[in-house]
Amino acid sequence: MLPCDVKRDVLIKDEEPTDPNYGKPPEERSVRELIETGVINLDKPPGPSSHEVVAWIERILNIDRAGHGGTLEP
Secondary structure, eight states, rough: OOOOSOOEEEOSSSOOOHHHGGGGOOOGOOHHHHHHHOOOOOOOOOOSSSHHHHHHHHHHOSSSSOOSSSSSOO
């Protein structure tokens, strides 16, 4: 059984609408907005350096900056 197959209860303490002046729910964001403010979980294969992979991501997504936290080495 995969972790995504486990049914979980969601605890909501209080529901408030999102003020559109301060953002919007993730499911309403465009792909560009998700890329600009998001995180990509990447399973880097052996071979290319972490620096190379970051450069590829910048080029593929046509973004000015990207980075990595910690090591990407296996």
